[in-house]
Amino acid sequence: MSYFIGIDIGSTCAKTIVMDRERRILHRLLQPTGWSSVETAEEIKKKLLDLAIDVEKEKVVATGYGRVSVPYADKCVTEISCHGKGAAILHESADVLIIDIGGQDTKIIEVQGGAVTDFLMNDKCSAGTGRFLEVMANTLGVDPKQLCEMAREGGNTTISSLCTVFAESEVISLIGRGESRENIAFAVIDSIASKVISQAGHLNPRNKLVCLTGGLCDYDYLRDTLSEKLHVTVNAKPDGRYAGAIGAASFAVAMEE
Secondary structure, three states, X not given: XXXXXXXXXXXXXXXXXXXXXXXXXXXXXXXXXXXXXXXHHHHHHHHHHHOOOOOOOOEEEEEOOOHXXXXXXXXXXXXXXXXXXXXXXXXXXXXXXXXXXXXXXXXXXXXXXXXXXXXXXXXXOOOOOHHHHHHHHHHHXXXXXXXXXXXXXXXXXXXXXXXXXXXXXXXXXXXXXXXXXXXXXXXXXXXXXXXXXXXXXXHOOOOOOEEEEEOOOOOHHHHHHHHHHHXXXXXXXXXXXXXXXXXXXXXXXXXXX
């Protein structure tokens, strides 16, 4: 049996998808990227070998932040192309607007007719990203998912700083003033959503199938907040965080078609 492997090494997490020739997902692997993408790629190779999959004998496509660090990849494809293809596959639509909130950047990708037609990326600042949420959660003494749940019970508080460092100082000041954690959590999610909306608005999400991918795609309150601010339903799938790896694996299949 032939296997087709997509490896998405992001700034914080590495995702691996193994497909068969019919593009059915056979295996999913998820692990922290750590400090070295090269070591992460080697760990993925070993984990696949434990599944009796030899990467040297199969088609492998790498994507993401650390894609050039996968020495056994047959091809490297940009994360924009892979996320676009992966989201289109997951949502079974050739036309979709993708909001991908990653660890260090946020991408807005427009796919029409199955091909990427436009995209915007916030890669200059961690505001509006998973890293921003992680820093704020640590400051409040909770994990990111708990912060999202707390935010549902809060309100009437804002964070004005767009810079993560200044925003953290602002949160510490709010804590010092006795503001509730729920209200601060609300402000954090509102800040992330507002930053994403300022990007997504440039690609006009109205009358489009909008989906959320990346590690935050299963955070219901964040998705609800994005939907409210965009005035459209933001959809998500259980495998949304694997969108890039799914797209890469699909490109691996295409290499033999």
